[in-house]
Amino acid sequence: MKLAYWMYAGPAHIGTLRVASSFKNVHAIMHAPLGDDYFNVMRSMLERERDFTAATASIVDRHVLARGSQERVVDNILRKDKEERPDLIILTPTCTSSILQEDLQNFVDRASIVSDSNVIFADVDHYQVNEIQAADRTLEQVVRYYLDRCRRQENLDQFVTDAPSVNIIGIFTLGFHNQHDCRELRRLLRDLDIEINQIIPEGGSVEDLKDLPKAWFNLIPYREVGLMTAIYLNKEFGMPYISTAPMGAVDIAEWIRQIHKNVNTLAPSSSSKKVDYEPYIDGQTRFVSQAAWFSRSIDCQNLTGKETVVFGDATHAASITKILAREMGIRVSCAGTFCKHDAEWFKEQIQGFCDEILITDDHAEVGDMIARVEPSAIFGTQMERHIGKRLDIPCGVISAPVHIQNFPLGYRPFLGYEGTNQIADLVYNSFALGMEEHLLDIFGGHDTKEIMTKSLSTNIGLIWNPESQLELRKIPRFVREKVERNTEKFARQKGIGTITVEVMYAAKEALSS
């Protein structure tokens, strides 16, 4: 048992639901008590999703506790099958249902005999894995299910495409700037003359999964989700994969060179057309991305040696640390991640780019570290933004968990060359604001003349009796002044000298009419 106010990664079923609802025509059924379908709210609100989220609950209530789910789960699966005609139904356990130890696999087996849809049971352990790990596992499970089935039916077409092509694995709903990153990757690949075979799970169809092996190789932009699938495809079909995140100019170049290597080794030996991407990298780095120039400009010079702290998921925290240290000359005093399961990789990546490494999922520990280091800027999640607010340190948000403002309508990728521009803006703006504050402090604010009167109401001759004063104090601060003004105005109009609670509410009624 531990005392917890906040968590970085959600429970496992959220990960499963994110994968399920990213695919087209896949329905998730949660075995959960009333109220556990909060995922639907998040998707509808944060992603501003126009469609009903294809996730429903098979409710666990008192009766289920007493007698088991019996026919209920099977009935719910079959009902969804009839109503929505999905390609796939994923039965998802929740932490509540997993302690009940009902044989959910058995329900799935029974339902799949009758239903037209495929039915699978999400194989995740709620007390072992978190949201991110569960998403990774579920995606692999779905891919494996469809490829195994194809192989059993012996209609697997393993011929690769003529032109070089890739699968992008791991773009999905509620991911940090995933939609924008996806668009940026498409653009990059088009520039490199590489076709996209499939993007999964976002917008993908499970019926098309059988064509995954047609691609030459796989791209895993974020190592949190998709790596398991890539390793599976590598083992079963010998498909190579690139798990570097193309974030920051140096890593993008590295990523393109890996693509280059893969394309050239896999290109049929007969074809003499070997690709060379170096001129492309050079042109983009120097002129399309402004980041390289920005690093040389005097703006960035002012940032030299400034201290920062970076915290987030493994992919984003590692990439941002490298960008700050390597590409902008900013000192990263501490870099950390809450992806404890991927700690080794993370440490290896940022070795030499920061003074200190923190691996924890306890936000209090992160807060203490930030308070101790006192950096000029923080790059972290929404939690770090709030820690920063409390400590008066600016913060740029670079990773999930996120808030509605991290689902911008405008184009804000983190990956690719446009991504480097966005990151440079984010970094620069965080620091610039911090500097401005600091300078204001030194020179005592913008406005050195003291403001004499704050209130526009003249409170001559009006007495608030103790009771009404108390009542006034109960009113939330942001409207209190307005209420005070309105009440006094009302009292003056009516010729009332002493303001009582009655007068206050009479004023409210009079004004609202």
Next chain:
Amino acid sequence: MPVKIDETLTVECETGNYHTFCPISCVSWLYQKIEDSFFLVVGTKTCGYFLQNALGVMIFAEPRYAMAELEEGDISAQLNDYEGLKRLCIRIRKDRDPSVIIWIGTCTTEIIKMDLEGMAPKLEWEIGIPILVARANGLDYAFTQGEDTVLAAMAHRCPEPEFPVRERKEILQKFFAFPSKKKEELAEYVNHSSLVLFGSLPSNVASQLNLELRRQSIKVSGWLPAQRYTDLPSLGDGVYVCGVNPFLSRTATTLIRREKCELIGAPFPIGPDGTRAWIEKICSVFGVEAQGLEEREERIWESLKDYLDLVRGKSVFFMGDNLLEVSLARFLIRCGMIVHEIGIPYMDKRYQAAELALLRDTCIKMCVPIPRIVEKPDNSNQIRRIRELQPDLAITGMAHANPLEARGISTKWSVEFTFAQIHGFANARDVLELVTRPLRRQKNLEDLGRTTLVRKNNKF
């Protein structure tokens, strides 16, 4: 045109596959209401994730609530629950020094049968802070019912009344009361049994209701819950109690059965019609003739005129998730709206009897048929019905709001009614402010066209 009205009121029941908030969400408003409390939710990551996301900004304001997050060892009983809770509660005492710690039992504690009620008194004795237990879990309850379980637990901790002392005090107060020319300011109380109101309201709404009753010379001796745990009202034989919210049926039952109080069954003070009926009922119980209520209600209706013009003749569909639905529907029918369906998670016909009667009377008065009341609704059936009925407004949870808007159905998030100030005469306008907001927005955007923003081949 005369409408044939079916005067019977029936409650249908569907599958219970509907979206609502988990009842543990009650900590969000209760920790703010009860200033010296600390809420400890004993549950899993799922509960924590819900609180964290649903309460958004409040998480960062150093809230007086936290999760006791159960780990695998707790579930398989390898760890000692008592020692675990003791460790956390001692830390809470050290960090916050609350006057009461409230343990919120969840689905998980139910399933693993953690004996919270058994451990609480022992630990309370050991660490010297009162510990209450409320089982606000999703297996049994929906959303606002969470408050019901907390208040029911709290009712047991209310002190016994000391009648003689109290009466003497009142007499003294009357003697030394400040003399004033205005009669209203010096409202003398009639001699009546003590009256305690139950239901958590923002303190200024509570004092508005106190004031309304003071105008009728009725004194409110206390509220359950009070602003501080240490100010809980006296309860016992001969104390009259009256609810202000429709979801407090367990609390009402506890007050009657365990605390031997008399329950005043009244409609709830939501909307001017409800407020008037609520006051009148209380007055009638104490044998007081209500003064000036008719004019007062009339004045309020008068002041709502601009909003009434907007809603008149418009239709509304309640999907149901917070148990305020019957009272709101009754008010909106009185405003001239047509209610297609009242979805509601749970219907206590006894506790809501007076409210249901007022709903029936209102329908007859307004010449509209009594809407169907659907308990434990099924959201996918409801969405089908919404598609057929095309209501002007659907009052619904956030899971369905954006998808319905994209299909040209105006929505209002039901959760807002739980957090807004909707009780009493003075707040009637706030209810209509919420209800008309989507209608006003629609009016503003009317000329833009393109009300449906989904592709044609999408299912509704």
